[in-house]
Structure formats: structure tokens, C-alpha cells
Amino acid sequence: MSEDPTDAADGAGDPGTLVPEGSALTAVWRPTAAHVRAVVVALALLGIGVVMRRPDAVALGAPLAVVAVWSHLRRPEVAPVVHAWLRHGVLREGQTTAWTATVEPGPGVEEVALAVTETEFTRYTPASQCVAAGDVGDGGVGNVGDSGPAATRLDVFCQSTRWGLRRLGPATCAVTGAFGAHVWEPAPVHAPLVPTVPLPEAFSARTPAPDPDGLVGRSRSRHHGDGSELADVRGFRFGDRLRRIHWPVSVRTGELHVTTTYADEDSEILLLVDAMQDLGRSSGFDGEGSSLDNGVRAAAAVAEHYLRAGDRVGLQVLGAHQSPRLSPGLGTNQLRRLLDVLARVRVADGGVVDEKRLRGQLLHPVSAGTLVVFLTPAVSVSVLAHAAQLSRRGTSTIVVDTLPRAMATGDLTDEQLAGLVPEQSGSASARLAWRLRLLERSREVSRTRLAGVPIVPWVGPGTLDLVMRDIAKQRRSPRVVTR
Template sequence: MTAPAQPAEELAPVRASWQPTPAHTRATVAGFAMVVFGVLVRRPELLVLGTPLFLVSLWSFVTRPDRDPVVAAGPRHLTLREGQGTRWVAQVQPGPGVEDVGLALMGTPHTDFEPAARAVSAASDGVGPVTAAVACRSNRWGRRQLGPAVLSVSGAFGGYRWAPDVVDSRPVTTVPLPDTFSARVPVPRPDGLVGQNRSHHAGDGGEFADIRQFRFGDRLRRVHWPVSIRTGQLHVTSTYADQDSEVVLLVDAMHDIGTSEGAGGRSSSLDNAVRAAGAIAEHYLRTGDRVGLRVLGARGVPALDSAAGKNHLRRVLDTLARTTASKGTVADEKRLRGQLRHRVGTGALVVVLTPAISSEVLGHALALSRRGIPVIVIDTLPSELASPDLDAHLLDTVMPEADKHPQASLLAWRMRLLEREHEMRRAREAGVPIVPWSGPGTLDIVLRDLGRRSRAPRVVSR
């Protein structure tokens, strides 16, 4: 799946002033001192050593730049997809006396740089513009700042330098690259006005329902002439109405279990949840359905009401990119309880993406199911971490400070897995399907079963 090209952002202007470098100061003082001392004490070797230093420093002072360069710096793109790259660029319009332009970036997590040293330089003729750039490739979704950067514009012999303290830039948002996903089975109970899902009621649609006698108001293009001629009465074809459906995504960000190595590497539970949510949202929004999103436990991530369209897909992916794992504080627990009080329409399909570590999230899915709302739980815990026998390296990713108490940590993780299995079994027995994320077709069998169940009579709690 290829990501759409993003337009280049306007670079921010950078301002500073020319200052003599420490090397220029040392050369001036040392050269002048050796020349004067050599003349006074009649030591020619001091004149030989000090004269070149003094002349170079004097030449640097005479040819020093007389005006500030025009500099604009920053990343070329502020929105990327996982695996996409951009350039951190410094564009310099130099003046007379400018010889070199240097750029160096600080390291950023989950980002590859070219060159690997994150430092480049370019020579200037003092007339034409100069560009220094470091290529950056973002390997994981999230909102991060590339840099900060150190920029330097030097005069002749490095005597004078134009250098701001630190060049900061706006954060770069890396939206998740959705996994490949498709669903051939429609949502159980579509409740919208228009769409591509077949309704259970007759209406103006594209799927054949029945042939019946002509009624006042039927369109003439619906007349079925073979049956009309055979019976001697006008008959028309009826169709099922086409409706859109509402899909509500609940992403559990209370825990992030496992190690995240970015695109192409191992994924944590939050990685699986974010990418799966992006894939499901992209699939249903492209088919004309409405998608809503709530990130449970995350701070500063707004809830998105159900909407449709390509612009809404961008909002969903941008919201997922802002997701951060909860720290497990009391405030986070209160925030989670407040987020679980959201309203869900009776015709919506709720997809809960969780590693099933938080019992409150599974309990919420169970409560929605008892209200008659179709609910699907997607298990995002990495498969290698669901085993009770973990080696020391994997145990460190799920239990903090496991190296200090390996046996106790392993026992604690086994007990948590037993509790998790008990809670998942309880949810399944109550009618909440739980499936691991496996890409295309993950929800087909579950949606088919939910569709059959939705047409059967049942008792729900209000």
C-alpha cells in the first residue's frame, strides 16, 4: 500500500548574528603575542610561528561577512506514513564572505538518517543559494520532533560564524500504515440512509428481492415484461434498499505490551491495535460507511464521532498517530471510566482492539453486547508473548525490572495470562467473539455469525 505524496511545507526563517569563533580569537591573541614578544627579545623563531597566525586572523577580520545570510530551515514534510522519508533542509542565501554551511541533527527514536552521522556540509561561492539536507526516514507511527538541529554558516578561514543556538522545528506526524484488510461480509444491521450494504427492507437499491404486481408510484423502468405479458397484468421487480453502516472503533491504550521495532520489525500490542484500527477504518470508509474512533486511556486524544469520506480517514489516521500508552496512574483510570460512558447507536458495529490485559475494557465490551449491540473484540497481544514460558529477553518487554527478579516476574506473568484467559472465556460464553488480528478476512466469519444472530429473536437488557 503506497501512501499519498504530501505537499512540501514552508520552511521557517532562522535568525542569528555573526560572532568571532574561539579559533579566530586564539589565533589573533597568540599570533600577536608571539610577534611582539619575538621582536622585543629578538627571537626569530617566534616571528616565524606567530606571523602566519596573525596574518590569517587579520585576513579573516578584513574579509568578514558584512550582512546576515537569509536562512530557512526545517523538515520538508510534516505528515508522513510509516516507512516514508523526508529531508531536514537548511536553505541559505549567503552574502559576500560566506564559505561553508554546516548542518547537524540530534538523534530521534524510530528514525533512520542518511548520512548515518546526521551531519552534512556544503561549500558556498558567496553568490548562489546553498542547501544542506539530511534525509530522515520514519519507521513508526507517532508524533515526534526531528532534531533539534545545529546550523552553522562560516566565513573565510572559519574566523567568523553565524550560528543560532538550537534550531527547533514543528513536530512531524507519522500516521500508521494500515495493514491490508478486507471484509466480504456486510455489517449485521446497517442503519444509514445510503450506502453499499443490503438492508433487510425493500427499497430503491441494486439487489433483486421479488417480482410483484404493479402499484401506483412504481417506476416504469421496473416493469418486468416477460411476467407481465404472460399474466396479462403489469408486474415490477422489487429490490432491497442500500444502506450504510456505522463502525465504532475502540482502541485500548491502557497498556503497551511488547517491543516496537517500527515498520518491518516486531510489533507491540499498541502497534497492532493502531495499525489494525487504521486498516478497518480505511476499508469501511472507502466503501461509504461511517466510522467513529475512541482511544481508551490515552491523554489528549480527541474522540471522533462517526463520519464518512476521505477527509475523515485523514482525521482518523492523524488521531491514531497521536496515541500514547497510558502510564497507569489514578488519573488515567478515572479517564478510562469516563471514556467508557460513551453512547453507541443500536445499529452500530463496535470493534474493540485490546490486548485483553485491562479487565474494564473487556467488561465494557460485554456490557455493550448485553444491550444488543454487535461487538467484536480483536486480540492485539503479540502471539509470542501469550505463552507462559518466556525467555529472559521477552520477559523484560512485559515485566519491568524482570532481570532483578526473573522467577517472580515469570510467575506473575503466568498468573496474569491465566486471569486473561479466564476473562476472555467468560466473554466468549456471553456471546462476545474474540479473534486475533490476521489481516484480510479477520472479521468475515464473525460478521456472518453476527448477521445470523441479529435476525434471531433475543432478550436484551436496557
């Protein structure tokens, strides 16, 4: 999802929403190092020429002296009015925002510039991350009659290429006088952290959730009630509605018969995103993704699909620090809250505290009729064991494998191995260790499948259709569960 920088920036809201207190930047005019060097060198050369009677030194120092004197006479004395802000407070992957600065120059100003500090997973336009405009003072381009020089606007466009909290900037604005001899440079402007919500991948599911158990929705329940799907035809009973009478059967049998339907209820889906590891390297929304990238984007896609279908969706990020459990909810507000939680996911450090946090998160109860979807690279034994335990208790459970396909082989490149083993480890031993880890992962996956938990790779649309159809068939047949 890429868009024109100008269109994205012009769609911003109130420019002042992200401006810190005291939006008009403050600074003082000061001589630049170049001006000081020119003055010192000119005085030195003129002094040498006069004392030592060296006309060549005078010839070299005279131009510098003229420039220094002219710059001093043309030095600005009035501070310009400068405002700088970041246009958007929330972004989606691939969306473009802009650092914008407006400068109302005073007399003697010749050039203004805006520069933005480079940050990870951000593309800049222009690529140099800075823009400048010249001839903005008296007699320059942009002057408006007697009202003085017009305000000059500078934009540096920033495109966020990966979900997460992005610190765009800080941005630095500078205003210079004649020959760059004097500069007005306020302190860098910092913007709040900008959440970049994940861009949901294409996803659709034709099969409804296997066990809807809510109030009102579009999923067919196992119970009879007011709905749109025919259940059976039975004899008329006291209290049946007349519009339910099935006239063809009633005429043929000579007795009144009515139709019954299945109730339409909403389902509850709980998404569990495994953030204990992040395997692979991320190159942004238009490149390769890591296991956590796949999990976060898949969770956003599944949540968006079922929320638009009228179901209730909840979220729990396993192992992540400061990621609250999101109770099941409905509507666009729930989707907004869910995307905001996903944008703030941070991979666990792998320490003892994270393991304790994971065990505590797995103790949260799951209500009856909930479809639990694990999005995990299937490396954590605790996560797979919890999925098997939920399945044995009778909870509909699906595990979506988010491990990148390139990581499922032992023949990894040195760049891929860099994120798996310490730097001092050799590539040969690292590949051997990863093969052993893949064998352990295969064993744990087989055990989980034997426990009745389907494990499917994430392939986008249709990922859950077959397994949900099989789960629905199993729910209609008797089976033994553990309480």
C-alpha cells in the same frame, strides 16, 4: 512504504508555511575558539622567542600568527541571508521530509553547514544528520557574475518510521569565514510537532456489516426497499412500479407479479482502540510492532476500508489523554480526521485518573445497529466486560486481539520483559509473573467468548469476514437480549 528522499521533499507545498515569524535568521559574526587559541598561542610563542631568544619558538609561532592575521583581514563583515524550514506539516509512516536551509553568502564566507538534532523513530540521510558545503564565497563554486555568490541550498532528509507526534529537529545552521576563524551561528530553528499518521495495513472484508441501519449505502439491509439484491416475487399491488413486473411468473400464472428487493443502506462502525497498555516494543513501520502499534494501524485499515465502501465510521480511544471521541461520519474528510486522532494517541499512565477516564468513556451510549469493533490486547478486564455487556444488549460486537504473537508465550527475552516489569525484578520471577498474567488473560477471554463475543487475532485481510458472517446469521434468528 519507503520513498526516495528527493521525490518526497520535492513534493512539498509552500516552503514558507512552517517558517516561524521572522523567517530570515539573525546572528552576529564572532571569533571561534580555534581563532582565539591561535592568537593566544602565537603571541605566547613569539613572546617567548623574543624574550628568551628561542628561534624554535618563533618558528612555531610564526605560522599561527600568519594564519591569525590573514583570518582577521579576511573576516566577513556582511551578514548572510539564511532561511531554514521543515518542508512537510503532516507525514505518513515511512514518508520522508527534509530540513532545508538556503544561504545567500556575503564576501569572505567560505563554508556553510546544517545540522539536525536526532529524535526517536527517525532515520536521517545522511546518517551523520549534518551537511556542509565549501567554497561558497567570492571566487568559490556557485558564483554568478556580477550578481555575487549564488544561494546555496542544504538538505537533511528525515524519515519518520512510527506514527505519533514527532518533533523533528531543531535544526542549526552555521556560516564560517576563512580558516574557520569567524562563525555566524543563529539560534536553533524549531518546527511545530509533525503528526505522523499510521500507515494502514492491508485489509479487506468481503462480508458487509451485519446490521445496516442508515440511509443510503452499499450494504444489504434486512428491510425491503429500493436496492439491487432480489428479495422475493409477489403479486402486484396498487402503487407498484411497472418496471418491477416479473413477466415470466406473470405469464405462467396469468396474474401480474412484481419483484421486491432489499434496501441498500449504510452501516455504522464504531472503533474502540484500547490505549490503557502498550505491550511489546516498537521498531517502526518495517519492523516489529507493539500492541498499541497493531491496534492503531488496524483501526486505520478498518476505517479506510469501510469509509471507502460508503459506511459511517466513528472512533474512541480508550484511556488515552486528550483523544476526543470522533462521531461517525462519511468520506475522505472523516478518514483524515480519524487518522489525525490516531496519530496523537498516547498510552495511558495507568493511574487512578486514567481508570476514571476509561469508566467515563465506556458510559457513552451506542446507537442501535452499530457494529462495535474493540482493538485491544485483551488485558484490561474493564474493556472485555464492556464488550460482553454490549453483546448482551443486542449490539453486534467484535474483539480484535492486538497482542503481539511473541508476547503470548511465557518464554520472553530479557528485552521483552524490560517493558513489563521493573528493572530490579529478576528475569525468572518476571517470566513467572507474566505466565500468571497470561493465565488470567486466558480466563477473561474465555468468559468473554461465553458471553457471545467473538475474539479474533489481527491477521490483516479477512480478519472480520467469518465473525461478521456468523453475526449476520445470529441477527436473523430470535434471541434474548438485556435492556
